[in-house]
Each structure stands twice: as C-alpha cells, then as structure tokens.
Amino acid sequence: MTLSRRVFMGAVAAGAALGPGAGASARAAGREGTVAASAVVRDDSYDGSALWLRYVPISDPRLLRQYRDQVTTVIVENADRNKVYRHTPNLSMAPGSTERLMESTLEAAREELVRGLGGLLDREVRVSPGPGSRIPHGAVVVGTRESSRVVRRYVAPDELEPVGDDGYLIRSLSNGTRRFTVIAGNTDVGALYGTFAFLRRLQTHKPLTELDISEAPRVANRHLNYWDTERLYAGNNESGTGGLNGENGAIFNFAATGASAALNLPVVLDRYLVAARAMASVGITGITINNVNANNAYLTPEYIAQEAALADALRPYGIKLALSIRYAAPVDPRFAPDTLTEEQMAPNDPAFQAWWNRKARQLQEAIPDFIGFTVKANSEGQPGPQDFGYDHGDGANGMAVAVAPLGMKIYWRTFVYNPDVDSDRLKRAYLEFGPIDDEAQPDGTKGRFLDNVFLQTKNGPLDFQAREPIHPMFGRMENTNQALELQITQEYTGQNRMLCFLAPMWEEILKTDTYATDARGQLLDKRLVGNVVDGTAQNHSDTAIVGVANLGNADNLTGHHFSQANLYAFGRQAWDWTLDSADIADDWVRMTWGNDRNVVDAVVVAMMMGSWEALVSYQTPLGIGHQFTADVHYGPGPSESHLPREDWNPTYYNQADSVGLGYDRSPTGSNLTAQYFPTLEARYGDIDTVPENLMMWFHHVPWDRPMSSGRIFWDELVDRYYSGVRYVTGMRRTWDSLEADIDARRFSEVRAKLALHEADAADWRDTCVSYWQEFSGREIRAEG
Structure with missing residues (x-):
C-alpha cells in the first residue's frame, strides 16, 4: 500500500477528516524545531494574490524576539x-x-529580503551596501565570491564548487560576539535561490542558528510549459476559463483588447513579477509561454518584441523563455517572403534547417538566453515529420541541428x-520512439537522437x-535525454473545482522502481524513475523535468487557493525529487x-x-482509466462511446461486460506489459x-475476484467510490471547523469550492457505480 493510500485510509477510518486534529498525527509540529504560533494574523479581504510569498508578521512573541535579534541587517554587496x-x-x-522591475539578480535578492524580513519581523530591516570595518550582529550577507568580500573571506572555492551553478550555501558564522548569516552561491541566481530558502525558514518558524546548509538541484532544467489557450483553469471569469475586460x-x-488593450506587453503587470518571484522561490529555471498546440503568431516580429519584454522582466529571477512551435511553421504565408514549399519540409533539407536557424537567431537577438523550442508533432492534428515521410528522430534532429550552433535545445514531446501503430493506445509511443533510441550508429554507439534533444x-x-503506471519509456531510452512531463494544471484531477494535492502522486511516480537493467541484464544500482530523470541511473548527458503550469489571471493566479500548492510542490520536487510530499505540504500550509x-x-x-487518493477512489479506482465526459475531462461519462476516435471513448478503456471490468494488457491481451x-x-x-x-490498467478483472x-472485486470497487466521497465530506467539515482561524475571503472561496467538490464527487460515485451495476448485476453494499 502506498503512503498516500495509507494516509487516505487512515483518515477515513479514524475520522481525521471530520475535524481539525481528529486522528491527526503530530508530524507537522515535530519537524525540525518548528514552533507553533499563538495567534493568527488576519486580513479578511486578502485574495491570495501573493501565493506563498505573503510574509505576514510572526505572531508568536517569543519567536519574533528571537528572529529580531538574529536578523538585523541586510548586506548585498555590489547588488547593482x-x-x-x-x-x-x-x-x-x-x-x-505595487511590484517593481529589477535590474539585477542580486538586487532581486536584496529586495526580497527587505520585503520578506520587513513583513515577517513587522519592522523595517536596515540595508547596508557593505559591512564596513565590521560585520554587524544579525547581518544576513548574500552574494558570490565575485560580488562579496564577506563571501570571499568566509566561504572557500572548494566549498562552493559542489553546489554548481544553481545551488547555494547558508552558514551561521560569528566574529567574536557578533553572529551573522552568509548566503552564498557560485552565481547570482544560486544566491537568489538561497535567499528564498532562508526566508522559507522564517516563514515556517524554523531555527536560524547553527545553520550549515548546502543544496544543489538534482535536475538541471526545471521548466514550466504554459498552455495559454487550453486547459486554462485559472481565468478570471465565472467559469474559470477565459478572461474579462479583453484579456483571454x-x-x-x-x-x-478593449479595456485591457493598453496592458499588453511591454507593459508589465504585478502578477508577472509575483509569478516570477514564486517560480524563483522554488528554483524553476524556464517557461515555455504558449500552448503546445502552437500558434505561429508567436514567431512573428510583433510577438517576438513582446516576448523579449517578458524575458527582460523575468530574467533577474533566473527565468528563461522558450516557445512551443509548429513543425510546419515555415510554410505559413504570414512569414512571406521567408517561406518554404512543401517540398522543402523534409527535416534533413538544408532549406528547412536554415529556416529554423534564421528564426532561432531572430529570437536570440531579442532574447539572448532563449532556451529553444518545444514541439508537439504528429499528434492530435499537429503537423510533424511523418507528414513528409520521415520519423520523429529525423524531425527532432533536423530542428536540433538548426539550433545547436546557438546553444538551444529541442524538447520533442512523445505524446x-x-x-495504425497498434490497437492499444498505451503501446504506441514506445513503439515509435524505442527503435530510434536503440538504433546502431556508425561510430558504434546506439541512439539516433542528438544531444540537444x-x-x-x-x-x-x-x-x-x-x-497511471509509469511510462515504459522511463529507463528504456538509455541513449536519449529524457524529460519527465507532469501536469500541474488539473485537467483530469478536478480542474479548479476540486481540492487535489498532487505531490503524493508525483512522489509515487518518481520513487517507483523501473527495475531497469544494464546491457548484461543486471539490475542498475539506481533505477527509480527519479534516478532516470536526474541522470544517475544511466548517465544521461542532460536532465530535465517539465510541469504543465496552472497559472492564469485569476486574483489568486491558480483558480483555486489550494491549486497554488501544486505549483509550489512541483518546484520543490523538480529541485529534489527525493523530498517527502507531506513535508512539502507542511511548508506550503505554514x-x-x-x-x-x-x-x-x-x-x-x-x-x-x-485528497489525491480520495479523487482516485471516487473517479477511477483500482486502475480504471479515462472515464470522463467527452473533451471536458471533468465529469463522469463511463458509458460514452460516440466520440470519433475509439481511443477517446471511456468504453474503450473500461471494457465493461458481464464478466468484469478493465482492459487486458497482459500477455494474453495487448501485451503492453512486455514494454x-x-x-x-x-x-x-x-x-x-x-x-x-x-489492476484494471493491465487486466479484465472478474466481478467476483477475491x-x-x-x-470480492465488485464490493471493493464500490467501497472505493464511497470512501472517496466520504473523504471529501470530511475535508469540507474540517474546513468549516477552521472558520475562526482563516481570513474571511479565502475561507469563503475555499468553502464554496468544497461544496461543489463534494457534489461532483458524489456524482462520479453514483454515475459510475450505477453503470457498473448494469454489468455486474450485484447489490451495492456500501456506507453512504
């Protein structure tokens, strides 16, 4: 049983969801020196727009006195x-x-400290350009060995070397009776990340003394993919998708357009910088700013000028830009006279490669640190190399050759x-990509994909x-750099109506054993999905993890106050996938x-x-997948079979009959298991x-199986549906009991969401159980 399942079952059985602290563990209070606050600072009109960077005053008087003694002065030498x-x-x-454009990364670090410490300590904190002849007691010094005399004096090069470009050290030091803290990185961005980590300690009421912290990310490229026109559940209109006043x-x-026309880039809105600060606070390094079902407008000069302005605003926070593109963009007449013919669209055609090189250079002239392109090709109507007689390896490499001289990368989606590849949809990706990874090369190596793919x-x-089970490609693509894609925006996990904390799901995925073997068939020493992603399993030359972002123009930026936790958790797990999801939740709540x-x-x-295990239970328990209505991907539709593609229909996946339920992918079925x-x-x-x-991902399970x-399976299935809804009821009751402890606006908005959540969860339960009963013919024996 997984950790999340144990937590879920324990909460349902012990009644932990029925009131604050009922059956709750003391885990949250027992973490590293955490101190409970004695009062709650309220602002009943607060809308959630600061995400987790609100910096409210510390309400515990004893802790506040300690922190005020330990932090008195901010020193960021040469910040400008x-x-x-x-x-x-x-x-x-x-x-x-209310936000302000930064001109340097160290200035951003200094300003974050001033903002954060001023709020947390409820007083202005002195800012000094340098330590002068002596470092004052309570100083917090931020910088690199290049920027700061203090860092050069107290942190040796070999101490910083292991943390790399993005890592940092946080040290408690003393000079006589004067105690101070040094936050150091090899780069300005590393120092910025350390600044946020230091502030997080104050936000979560951890000790500030005897610090000796050294952190570096496990994955090099930690990106968001932003879908600006699809799966956007954080718009500011009543439906949660779309926008008001001319915004989308x-x-x-x-x-x-309309009332918002004057607010287009290069005008920068507060929410852009709040998002940038939040991304930097969890170490996110880049964002692809448009939908993978790409609009060629983003490659036009007018849009590139706006993208450059956005890149300028985000750059001080270490956030770099990328674009999603259409493979067939070169034939778009809006780029005339610089267009190609259909005959020139072969990925190895010099004209094709030259076109993408020119477009990449145009972007790089405006955005020198531009990351590269994300490509959705030959999928769901998007053009790709197969339209011109070539495979995905040819297509990815054709673009990679074009951008490699510029130091750019190609993120080629395998969705x-x-x-025509196979009757089982789940087998198709590996059947297309696996042979390219295994292909022998003239130099004796294997794998055709280039290193910048x-x-x-x-x-x-x-x-x-x-x-879902883990994708079989993790561990199987030994010779190709592989990026894990997770979905932060809750397409199938409740959208902006349901409270579903996704970190336990991602933890389960990242800590799943692939049982990957070497060329001799021996098990690898490090073989969890996380090891594959961070390169320690198979020594991949580059590493990446990507999250499909859930940001929008809603007041709270994510559409549901608790959806903010998923963006936060993604960043923390992308930085270090070994973290415990409960610890991440604890930090975010504080x-x-x-x-x-x-x-x-x-x-x-x-x-x-x-919450995640509950959602699985009332939606798709025991491995039954994709039972959603049409393209909405929200409500239940297990009986639907009218969609134009067979593998878009819930009946394709449930295979319900009088014998049982589920898709047989065992050796007697489609044999997905062989991958x-x-x-x-x-x-x-x-x-x-x-x-x-x-179970039902791989087997057609008999109704009476023990x-x-x-x-028996039928009774277990029904019990899962009912227990999932009971948990949601418990969440609602728990939240209701906290009314005196939560500011009014956010409390009311979450309560309204939980009421919808409970009703919709019950609809899932009733619709699915009733439909399955038509096939099982068995009695429904479960608690309501």
Missing part, C-alpha cells in the same frame, strides 16, 4: 553591478503597480498515439490520469495559511495528504501480483 540584459527600452510597469484568461497579455514524456502511458498548529495539522493531514523491464513485466502481467491500484481486503 551585474545588471541583466534588457532588450526593451520602453519596458514599464502598469499604472498603479492567461497570465501574460499579448493580444488583450503520440497513431492508431530531449524526449519529453508524460509520467504515464495514457494522458495525465489521476493514477507559508500560505499560517503556522497555527490547529490549522497545519488539520489542513495537511485531514485534507491535503489524502517494461522483466521484473515489472512479470509483476504487471500476472493478475495475482499486479498492484491492486493498477481482493486483499477480503472483499
């Missing part, structure tokens, strides 16, 4: 010397803005499911379902809702940590050994 590149001469903040609901304005692969073989013990225990234990390494192949292929929470609970 190393200014970042700015392409846009008329870059400006919108009228009435996206966080960034490129083509706003392909051409029905990432294959960007979703965590499971279907499509961001609430629980930073977002406050450090009150009653609130922390109730929200973390009784709500967040069981996994031998240990998983055997485990998943046998109904007696497959994990029960994945389960580990002692119940």
Whole structure:
C-alpha cells in the first residue's frame, strides 16, 4: 500500500477528516524545531494574490524576539553591478503597480529580503551596501565570491564548487560576539535561490542558528510549459476559463483588447513579477509561454518584441523563455517572403534547417538566453515529420541541428498515439520512439537522437490520469535525454473545482522502481524513475523535468487557493525529487495559511495528504482509466462511446461486460506489459501480483475476484467510490471547523469550492457505480 493510500485510509477510518486534529498525527509540529504560533494574523479581504510569498508578521512573541535579534541587517554587496540584459527600452510597469522591475539578480535578492524580513519581523530591516570595518550582529550577507568580500573571506572555492551553478550555501558564522548569516552561491541566481530558502525558514518558524546548509538541484532544467489557450483553469471569469475586460484568461497579455488593450506587453503587470518571484522561490529555471498546440503568431516580429519584454522582466529571477512551435511553421504565408514549399519540409533539407536557424537567431537577438523550442508533432492534428515521410528522430534532429550552433535545445514531446501503430493506445509511443533510441550508429554507439534533444514524456502511458503506471519509456531510452512531463494544471484531477494535492502522486511516480537493467541484464544500482530523470541511473548527458503550469489571471493566479500548492510542490520536487510530499505540504500550509498548529495539522493531514487518493477512489479506482465526459475531462461519462476516435471513448478503456471490468494488457491481451523491464513485466502481467491500484490498467478483472481486503472485486470497487466521497465530506467539515482561524475571503472561496467538490464527487460515485451495476448485476453494499 502506498503512503498516500495509507494516509487516505487512515483518515477515513479514524475520522481525521471530520475535524481539525481528529486522528491527526503530530508530524507537522515535530519537524525540525518548528514552533507553533499563538495567534493568527488576519486580513479578511486578502485574495491570495501573493501565493506563498505573503510574509505576514510572526505572531508568536517569543519567536519574533528571537528572529529580531538574529536578523538585523541586510548586506548585498555590489547588488547593482551585474545588471541583466534588457532588450526593451520602453519596458514599464502598469499604472498603479505595487511590484517593481529589477535590474539585477542580486538586487532581486536584496529586495526580497527587505520585503520578506520587513513583513515577517513587522519592522523595517536596515540595508547596508557593505559591512564596513565590521560585520554587524544579525547581518544576513548574500552574494558570490565575485560580488562579496564577506563571501570571499568566509566561504572557500572548494566549498562552493559542489553546489554548481544553481545551488547555494547558508552558514551561521560569528566574529567574536557578533553572529551573522552568509548566503552564498557560485552565481547570482544560486544566491537568489538561497535567499528564498532562508526566508522559507522564517516563514515556517524554523531555527536560524547553527545553520550549515548546502543544496544543489538534482535536475538541471526545471521548466514550466504554459498552455495559454487550453486547459486554462485559472481565468478570471465565472467559469474559470477565459478572461474579462479583453484579456483571454492567461497570465501574460499579448493580444488583450478593449479595456485591457493598453496592458499588453511591454507593459508589465504585478502578477508577472509575483509569478516570477514564486517560480524563483522554488528554483524553476524556464517557461515555455504558449500552448503546445502552437500558434505561429508567436514567431512573428510583433510577438517576438513582446516576448523579449517578458524575458527582460523575468530574467533577474533566473527565468528563461522558450516557445512551443509548429513543425510546419515555415510554410505559413504570414512569414512571406521567408517561406518554404512543401517540398522543402523534409527535416534533413538544408532549406528547412536554415529556416529554423534564421528564426532561432531572430529570437536570440531579442532574447539572448532563449532556451529553444518545444514541439508537439504528429499528434492530435499537429503537423510533424511523418507528414513528409520521415520519423520523429529525423524531425527532432533536423530542428536540433538548426539550433545547436546557438546553444538551444529541442524538447520533442512523445505524446503520440497513431492508431495504425497498434490497437492499444498505451503501446504506441514506445513503439515509435524505442527503435530510434536503440538504433546502431556508425561510430558504434546506439541512439539516433542528438544531444540537444530531449524526449519529453508524460509520467504515464495514457494522458495525465489521476493514477497511471509509469511510462515504459522511463529507463528504456538509455541513449536519449529524457524529460519527465507532469501536469500541474488539473485537467483530469478536478480542474479548479476540486481540492487535489498532487505531490503524493508525483512522489509515487518518481520513487517507483523501473527495475531497469544494464546491457548484461543486471539490475542498475539506481533505477527509480527519479534516478532516470536526474541522470544517475544511466548517465544521461542532460536532465530535465517539465510541469504543465496552472497559472492564469485569476486574483489568486491558480483558480483555486489550494491549486497554488501544486505549483509550489512541483518546484520543490523538480529541485529534489527525493523530498517527502507531506513535508512539502507542511511548508506550503505554514507559508500560505499560517503556522497555527490547529490549522497545519488539520489542513495537511485531514485534507491535503489524502485528497489525491480520495479523487482516485471516487473517479477511477483500482486502475480504471479515462472515464470522463467527452473533451471536458471533468465529469463522469463511463458509458460514452460516440466520440470519433475509439481511443477517446471511456468504453474503450473500461471494457465493461458481464464478466468484469478493465482492459487486458497482459500477455494474453495487448501485451503492453512486455514494454517494461522483466521484473515489472512479470509483476504487471500476472493478475495475482499486479498492484491492486493498477489492476484494471493491465487486466479484465472478474466481478467476483477475491481482493486483499477480503472483499470480492465488485464490493471493493464500490467501497472505493464511497470512501472517496466520504473523504471529501470530511475535508469540507474540517474546513468549516477552521472558520475562526482563516481570513474571511479565502475561507469563503475555499468553502464554496468544497461544496461543489463534494457534489461532483458524489456524482462520479453514483454515475459510475450505477453503470457498473448494469454489468455486474450485484447489490451495492456500501456506507453512504
């Protein structure tokens, strides 16, 4: 049983979801020196727009006195010397803005400390340009060995070397009776990340003494993919998708009209910088700013000028830009006279490569640190190399050759499911990409994909379902750089209506054993999905993790206050996938809702940590996948079979009949199991050994099959549906009990969401159980 399942079952059984602290563990209070606050600072009109960077005053008097003694002065030497590149001469903040454009990364670090410490300590903190003849007691010194005399004096080069470009050190030091803190990185960005980590300690009420912290990210490229026109559940209109006043609901304005026309880039809105600060606070390094179903407008000069302005605004926070592009963009007449003919669209055609090189150079002239391109090709109507007689390896390499001289990368998405490849949709991606990875090369190596190509692969073989088996490509693509793609925006996990904390799901994925073997068939020492992603499993030359972002122009930027936790968690897990999701939840709650013990225990234990398992239970328990209505991907539709593609229909996946339920992918069925390494192949292929929470992904399960609970499959299935809804009811009751502890606006908005959540969860339960009963013919025996 997984950790999240144990938390969920424990909460349902013990009643932890029925009140604050009922059955809750003391975990939250027992973490590293955490101190409970004695009062809650309220602002009943607060809208959530600061995300987890609100910096409310510390309400515990004893802790406040300690922190005020330990932090008295901010010193960031030469903060203004190393200014970042700015392409846009008329870059400006919108009228009435409260945020401010930064000119350097160290300036951003200094300003974050001033803002954060001023709020947390409830007083202004002295800012000094340098230590002078003596470092004052309580100083917080931030910088690199190049920028700071203090760092050069107290931090040796060999101490900083292991943390790399993005890592940092945080040290408690003393000079006589004067105690101070040094935050150091090899780069300005590393120092900025350390600054946020230091502030997080104050936000979560951890000790500031005897610090000796050294951190570096496990994955080099930690990106967001932003879908500006699709799966956007954080717009500011009533439906949660779209926008008002001429905006389209996206966080960034490129083509706003009407009342918002004057707010298009290069005008920068407060929310852009709040998002940048939030991304930097968890170490996110880049963002692809448009939909993977790409609009060629983003490659036009007019849009590139706006993109350069956005890049200028985000650059001080270490955030770099990328674009999603259409493979066939060169034939678009809006680029005339620089267009290609259909005959020139072969990926190895010099004209094709030269076109993409010219476009990349145009982008790089405006955005010198431009990352590269994300490509969705030959999938769901998007053009690709197969339209011209070539495969994905040819297409990815053709573009990679074009941008390699500019230091750019190609993120080639593997979300392909051409029905001509195999009757089982889940098998298709590996069948297309695996042979290219295994292909012998003239120099004796294997794998045709070039080194500046990432294959960007979703965590499971279907499509961001609430629980899927790991994608068989993880570990199988030994010779190709692979990026893990996770979905932060809650397409199949409740959108902006349901509270579903996704970190436990991502933890389960990242810590799943692939049982990958070497060329001799011996198990690798490091072989979890996380090891594959961070390169320690198979020594990949570059590493990446990508999250499909959930930002929008809603007041709280994510559409649901608790959806902010998923963006936060993605960043923390992208930095270090070994982190415990409960610890991440604990930090986020303290930073977002406050450090009150009653609130922390109730929200973390009784709500967040069981919410994902509850959603799995009332939507798609025991491995039944993709039972959603049409393209909405929200409500239940298990009987639907009218969609134009067979593999878009819920009936394709449930295969319900009088015998049982589920898709047979065992050796007697489609044999998807053969795509996994031998240990998983055997485990998943046998109904007696497959994990029960994945059972229907691989087997057509008889209604009367005995389960580990002692119940037959039908009764276990029904119990899962009912227990999932009970947990949601418990979340609602828990939240209701916290009314006195939560500011009024956010409390009311979450309560309204939970009421919708409970009703919709019950609809899922009733619709699915009733439909399955038509086939099972059995009595429904479950608690309401």
